Amino acid sequence: MDMRETRRQTIDEVELMLANARLRDELEPYRDESIESSINRMSLQAENEYLASMLAWERAPALPISDWFSPPLHLLPPDALGDSQLSHRLKKTIQKLYSKNIVLRCTDHLCDRELYTIIxxxxxxxCEKKVDVPGKALEWMCVEDTETWLRFYATPVERRRYQEEFDCELPPSETPKHRRQLPGN
Incomplete structure (x- = not known):
């Protein structure tokens, strides 16, 4: 390693330490013990990324998801659309949601009309916090009850753990009827 590399590493480390101090100062009004317990095992770079994401979360406005778009995203009521119109609008809406880092999960048990209705x-x-942190998404689970999750989405291990924990009969495992390739999945 030559002298320039050593100096650059030192400068990089100093910059990371300064950024860390600035992030900690900015997070001070929101600080609690969970911050300290979470970051004790991180590199300085990872800690700074974590603190920056926490700060973004704290400062983010809570808005109806429809207002995350400009203009706001408004859909026609499900009963105002025929099946082909609804399917087309559903696909466009899912893409729009994904453009704002909103990822839909567990949708394959729903027909297009049911999924459109949930959206x-x-x-x-x-109302959700609109946080713009690269690589982070708001994941929306489209399962309203445990039985549906157990029936269509739980892995054999998850099913076994659930049965052991709650000592109950499980619904049969089934393959969902409406296979979708959604963005982010």
Whole structure:
């Protein structure tokens, strides 16, 4: 290693330490013991990324998801659309949601109309923090009950653990009817 490399590493480390101090100062009003216990095992670079994501979360506004878009994303009611119109709008809406880092999970048990209805009724009006952190997404689980999750999405290990923990009969495992390739999945 030559002298220039050593000097560059020193400068990089000093910059990381200064950034760390600035992030900690900015997080001070939001600070609690969970920050300290989480970062004790991280490199300085990882700690700074973690602190920056926490700061972004704390400062992010909570808005209805429909207002994350410009203009706001408004959908026609599900019963106002025919099946082909609805399917087309559903695909476009899923792409729009993904453009704002909103990823839908566990949708394959739902027909297009049911999924569109969940987006229209539950997702778009829901207030969530709009956090713009690279690589982070808001994941929306489209399963409303444990039985559906156990039936269609739980792995054999998850099913066994659930059965052991709750000492109950499980629904049969099934393959969902509506296989989708959604962005982010």
């Amino acid at each position: 229209y009724r539950d997702i778009l009006p829901c």
